[in-house]
Amino acid sequence: MPEQFCSLPLTDVAQLTDDTYLYTFALARPIAQPDSAVWSVWVKDDTLQAARRYTPVNVPDTADAPISHLQLAVRVYPDGQVSRFLWRKRIGDHVELCGPKLTWKYQAQKHRHVLLLAGGTGVTPMLQLLHYALRDPSDSTRFTLVYAARSDQDHMLSADLDRLQQQHPERLRLRYLAERVTQSGSNKKDGRGWQGGTGRITQDEVEHAATWPEEQQRASLVVLCGPDGMMHALAGRKRTDADPGPVNGLLARMGYRDDQVVKL
Ligand SMILES: Cc1cc2nc3c(=O)[nH]c(=O)nc-3n(C[C@H](O)[C@H](O)[C@H](O)COP(=O)(O)OP(=O)(O)OC[C@H]3O[C@@H](n4cnc5c(N)ncnc54)[C@H](O)[C@@H]3O)c2cc1C
Incomplete structure (x- = not known):
């Protein structure tokens, strides 16, 4: 996924709790995983040009496997701009995402x-x-x-x-x-x-x-x-x-x- 926003198709939506949903987006082509957690992606509401960050929760079982889709678990706020924008999307719709952006770098073996x-x-x-x-x-x-x-x-x-x-x-x-x-x-x-x-x-x-x-x-x-x-x-x-x-x-x-x- 490039650093600029690109349009990705929504391929699945699953309700997790009363007000949280798991959104799955397919990447145009698989990308290498970021080396370490924690990273996020930006999601843009292109109607209002507002963007928010979300943390993908799907991670392949092995470090060398590429990522072919992104799963975002999002809480929908009644007056939330981008979360409601996502909530209105249907399977097959396209949404603009960009990333990955490192939020904080976890270092293995540094702490017991x-x-x-x-x-x-x-x-x-x-x-x-x-x-x-x-x-x-x-x-x-x-x-x-x-x-x-x-x-x-x-x-x-x-x-x-x-x-x-x-x-x-x-x-x-x-x-x-x-x-x-x-x-x-x-x-x-x-x-x-x-x-x-x-x-x-x-x-x-x-x-x-x-x-x-x-x-x-x-x-x-x-x-x-x-x-x-x-x-x-x-x-x-x-x-x-x-x-x-x-x-x-x-x-x-x-x-x-x-x-x-x-x-x-
Ligand atoms: C690095 C990073 C990763 C994130 N990852 C996720 C994620 O994986 N899943 C996810 O659901 N969110 C995540 N967030 C929060 C997300 O970016 C948005 O802030 C959130 O979805 C609200 O955006 P909105 O446009 O829908 O609401 P806005 O239009 O920004 O706000 C509307 C209303 O929601 C309330 N609100 C907004 N954020 C919160 C909050 N955190 N707690 C309580 N009330 C709030 C506001 O007070 C306001 O009333 C992450 C944020 C950061 C910085």
């Missing part, structure tokens, strides 16, 4: 344990990162993902995460949090009831998730992505990509330094 904190659609960069890291046999980094959503029905892409966890139990722990557990949610997971926690990401949750079982030391890197309120409470407001600003909030109180926290 990385803590990932995601809220809502903030899970998309985490899923991409996990695909890259876990398929790499030379990388032994372990990950704990705490994934918070409004309700137990809103954890989009949880089937992909569960599959990764089952394939790599020694390298990935998952913790789902829901602000609200629904009646139907209590029957989830084969009738075993809701297995996650309730509420938002608290200090107790972070403390617990930051320490891998049997390990003394806390995760040496925390990567987080989510709505402004979550970012503010956990790590301080993110200013810009180039200057994310200092670590504040809960992670600062826990002793995490600026070089140990990545605000995506």
